[in-house]
Amino acid sequence: MEHSRRKFLAGLAATTMFATVGVAGTTVIQTITVDGKRYAMIHDETLCIGCEACVDACRETNNVPEGVSRLEIIRSEPRGEFPDADYKFFRKSCQHCEDAPCVNVCPTGASFIDTETGIVDVDPDRCVGCMYCIAACPYKVRYIDPVTKSADKCDFCRKTNLAKGQLPACVQVCPTQALIFGDLNDPNSDIVQTLQQKTVYRYKKHLGTKPKMFRVPDLKGEIEL
Amino acid sequence: MRQLQRTLIFTFISLCLLSQPGFANSSASGAAPTRVVVEPSFSLQTANDKEMEKLLKENKRCIRCHKVKRKLKNIAAMKMQGAHASEEFYNNCTACHGDKGKHPKNGSTIINFSVQSPTPLKQQNGQCIACHTPAELRQAEWTHDVHYKKINCSSCHQLHEPVDPVININRTARIKLCIDCHSSVDKPQGDQ
Numbered sequence: 001m002e003h004s005r006r007k008f009l010a011g012l013a014a015t016t017m018f019a020t021v022g023v024a025g026t027t028v029i030q031t032i033t034v035d036g037k038r039y040a041m042i043h044d045e046t047l048c049i050g051c052e053a054c055v056d057a058c059r060e061t062n063n064v065p066e067g068v069s070r071l072e073i074i075r076s077e078p079r080g081e082f083p084d085a086d087y088k089f090f091r092k093s094c095q096h097c098e099d100a101p102c103v104n105v106c107p108t109g110a111s112f113i114d115t116e117t118g119i120v121d122v123d124p125d126r127c128v129g130c131m132y133c134i135a136a137c138p139y140k141v142r143y144i145d146p147v148t149k150s151a152d153k154c155d156f157c158r159k160t161n162l163a164k165g166q167l168p169a170c171v172q173v174c175p176t177q178a179l180i181f182g183d184l185n186d187p188n189s190d191i192v193q194t195l196q197q198k199t200v201y202r203y204k205k206h207l208g209t210k211p212k213m214f215r216v217p218d219l220k221g222e223i224e225l
Numbered sequence: 226m227r228q229l230q231r232t233l234i235f236t237f238i239s240l241c242l243l244s245q246p247g248f249a250n251s252s253a254s255g256a257a258p259t260r261v262v263v264e265p266s267f268s269l270q271t272a273n274d275k276e277m278e279k280l281l282k283e284n285k286r287c288i289r290c291h292k293v294k295r296k297l298k299n300i301a302a303m304k305m306q307g308a309h310a311s312e313e314f315y316n317n318c319t320a321c322h323g324d325k326g327k328h329p330k331n332g333s334t335i336i337n338f339s340v341q342s343p344t345p346l347k348q349q350n351g352q353c354i355a356c357h358t359p360a361e362l363r364q365a366e367w368t369h370d371v372h373y374k375k376i377n378c379s380s381c382h383q384l385h386e387p388v389d390p391v392i393n394i395n396r397t398a399r400i401k402l403c404i405d406c407h408s409s410v411d412k413p414q415g416d417q
Binding site for chain 1: 367409
C-alpha cells in the first residue's frame with residue numbers, strides 16, 4: 001500500500017510538473033514581488049465577542065458550501081469560574097503569508113500570490129486537487145471545495161466584495177469592529193495606524209512564512225504587571 | 226457498622242449545610258433547606274402538608290388579582306404557561322416572585338423580573354440560579370457565563386409565554402441577538 005501510493009504520488013507530481021512547465025511556462029517555486037498593495041488584517045481579540053457574524057457573512061458572500069469554511073472563530077475553554085468565567089476567541093482563516101508554503105508546493109501554479117494585492121489565492125481551473133497545499137499550510141485553513149473540487153480558502157473577498165470596492169464581508173459585518181483590514185504599504189491606512197498603537201502578535205510567526213494576519217492578544221488571566 | 230452509619234449521616238448533614246448559602250432562598254417562599262439539586266418538579270419546595278397549604282394560599286392570592294389585566298399599571302393578565310407552570314402548586318408564582326408581603330403597597334419585597342425592576346439584578350438572577358446550575362447553563366449556552374452578572378435573565382427569557390422565545394432560535398436569529406446589543410456606532414475600519 002505504502003509503496004504503491006508513494007509511486008503514484010511521485011509519478012503524479014512528475015507528470016503535473018512536466019505538463020505545467022510545458023503548457024503554462026510557470027516555475028514550480030514562484031518568486032514574486034508584490035508591487036501594488038499589501039493587504040493585511042488585524043483581529044482584535046480584546047474586542048471580539050465570538051458572535052460568529054463574520055463566519056456567516058463569509059459563507060453567504062463567497063458562496064461557501066456547507067461542511068467547509070473559510071473562516072472559523074475558535075472559542076477557548078472557559079477561563080475562571082462562574083459567574084466570572086470568560087472566553088478567548090481565535091480567528092482561524094488564511095494568514096496571507098508573504099512566503100506562503102501553499103504557493104511554494106503547488107505543482108500546477110494554481111495557488112498564487114496576487115501581485116496587485118498580495119493576497120494568496122487559488123485558481124480553481126488550474127487546481128488538480130492534489131492537496132499538497134492543504135498538507136503544507138501550517139495554519140490548516142485550506143479545504144477542497146466539494147462543488148468545484150478545487151482547493152479553496154479565504155481570499156479577503158478578492159473576487160467578491162473587494163472587486164466591488166467594498167471591505168471584506170467579515171469586516172463589514174463585525175458589530176464590535178474587531179476586524180481591521182487595509183494596505184500595509186499605505187502609512188495612513190487604518191491598519192498601519194492601529195499596528196502602531198496596539199500590541200499585536202502573529203500566530204506561528206517563527207515558521208518564517210511572514211503571515212499578514214495580526215492579532216491583538218486578549219491577555220486577561222495573564223501575569224498582571 | 227454503626228461507625229459507618231454515623232459517618233454517612235454526618236457527611237449528609239454537612240453537605241446539606243454547606244450547599245445552603247449558595248441559594249437565594251430567603252425570598253422564595255417556603256423554600257425548604259433541602260432544595261439542593263435541580264429537580265424537574267418543584268416538589269422540593271415543601272417538606273410537609275402544612276407548608277404546602279401555605280404555599281397554595283400565597284399563590285391563590287396572586288392569581289386572585291392577576292388573572293385579569295391590571296389597568297392602573299397596565300400589566301397584562303397573568304397566565305403561567307411553559308416549562309415553569311405547575312398545576313400542583315397553583316401556578317407556583319411564589320417560587321420565583323417570593324411572598325406577596327405588602328404588595329401592591331409601597332415597600333413590598335416582591336421580586337420583579339425586568340430591566341426597570343426595583344429588585345437588584347443580583348437578586349433577580351439569583352432566583353433563576355437557585356435551580357439552574359452554572360454547569361447546566363454553560364452546557365445549554367456558553368454566553369450564560371459572560372452575561373450572568375451583566376444583564377438580567379429576563380432580558381432574553383420570558384416565562385409567561387407558552388414557549389420561551391429565545392429557546393431553539395436559529396443561528397441567524399442568535400447572531401442578530403448578539404449584534405442588537407453589541408453593535409458600536411463606529412463604521413467598519415479599514416480601507417481599500
